[in-house]
Amino acid sequence: MTNNAIEIHNVSKKFNRASDRRTSLKERVVRGRAKNTNEFWAVKDVSFNVPKGSVYGLVGHNGSGKSTMLKLISKIYRPTEGTIISHGRLAALIELGAGFHPEMTGRENIALNGSILGLTKKEISAATDEIIEFSGIRDFINDPVKHYSSGMYVRLGFSVAVHMDPEILLVDEVLAVGDEEFQRKCFDHLSKLRKAGKTIVVVSHGLGSLEGLCDEVTWLDHGHVEQTGPTTQVIAAYLQKVNSEESARSRQISATRDPEEVHEGELRIKGASIIDPVTKEPLSHAETGTTMAIQVDLTTTAPILGPNVRVAFQHDSGPLVAMISNHRQGTDFGTINGDHSVLATLEGTPLLPGRYRIHIDVFDHTGTQTLDNWNEVLEFPVRSVRGEIGQGFVELPTTFTIT
């Protein structure tokens, strides 16, 4: 007896490009049988096992084959090569409410959906009340579903699927349904199923939700398995790859000011960039928890006494998140003259993932006169390898104790 709920051995799936399909008899006759030149492997030689009672995640970028994999497991597609063995009844949440008929009432649709998912009449009538209760739309259950809001629709769909008592539940990025309260209900229900020893396979982009939920993860890339293992490890590796690909693609974050820009003061901000404080290399993004530095290049035409360089961080959505300055840190640059580079190092960048803009200004030593200012110098993304989507903008240095 095996301890795996699903066993996937060397599975490959080939598709023919739509442009090459014969969709009418005329085409089929005139152009002959479709040549298999335009084929494309959505999944290539994938093997992994899903242990019984575990929550298993599939990650990967768009087109990596994770949704195809889920359809293969749920038997909607047949593998071109390889075998998939699953032990126990499968229910797939590929699209919620896919089988609903708009003209039929919620209750009629529950019965239809239940039979499609393979339940007997008795099992369906036993589950109906619970489904209605869970969906929270008892008042509308005898109305045709075409009058439902999209929220009610997916709530009913989710309720039907999870109450079909599946031994293996396949979930495809559908957890973001309904309002906050219903989402929580969904997660609670999934953990309940998990405690009851059911196997759950989740496909998701929302890496934060995967981390909280999954025991093991397989990372798919262009149809093949890149890595399989414990969730935190695989997700960290995945994000590292995504981030490094982004750095390779996107330009480094630095800005040089147009020298023609009219400026009358004795001090001028020439440019700014975000760099790695160790290698001094410009970065393409910052990372929560990893030290970064902002380099501000200045030039003066006369000696300046103790200038105050201020850098403001503004979040994409508007609010000013923080303002740093050398005066506030108690650092006096003394008298400067000529070209200088000011380096502001942010130990363990406390900014949470998101996009931020930088504004720079320089005041004189009294803090009353602006020597130069430059708004919207640059914009940079902050990423995280831990995958969480932060609530708020900054991570406060905190220590928790309990007594």
Next chain:
Amino acid sequence: MLTTLYQQRALIRAFAVREIATRYRQSALGWGWSLVQPLANLLVYTAVFTLVFRIVPPPLGSDPDKSSFAAFLFTGMVTFNLFSGLVIGSMAQLRSNGELLRKVHFPAWAPVLGASLVQFIQVILELIVLIALFLVLLNFGWTWILAIPILIAMALFAQGVGLMLSIMNAKFGDVQYMVTVALGALYFLTPILYPISVIEESASWLKNIVMANPLSWFVLPMHDVMYSLKAPEWWVIPALLVFGGAVFAIGFKVFERTSEDIGEIL
């Protein structure tokens, strides 16, 4: 095959229930509509073929001196409609359930057979009208019982053809239009609007074509048992049942084999 069908009866029934629940739900006349078209056809054809073309129907079984073109015509129409209803209904099912078949794994023939079950309601409604017509004409007899196995054989035959055509239609969208045209031609190549004796005299080559049309094999004995009130030769009905059953079995097998990738085709 039969055990598979039995195991999935709940699913087939669920699709039948859906079909009943959704068909004509938003119309005032409801199921009445399903009788309007055949009755309108009956009226038009009867008028045209008795007044314009002056086709003489064979004598009624109850009284050799009387005949009724309307009753003769409707007997054939009911039989033909059973065939065309099942074929057209089956063909539409795979496409209209495409959304579902792409997202959930279940036997693709279930919605097809479910819709066909509902088609029987239509057939029964038409049969009631036909029986009422014959009762008015005082034309009835024990041979009516034989109509049941003939119609069952016809239903099996039609469903076998319907299953094969539905999968072809899923692959090639123009099949349904071709079938509509073909059904229109078959209607005239089946002795529905005229007794076979009419072409026997004038064009024997045409008679050969009509007799080669499998639909004629069902319509002729239906005329016998319902209209002329005589039993066909003993082997006719068993042969029809074997033929219908075989076509259904072949259609089902072909469908099962080719519908495995239905989620991708649609």
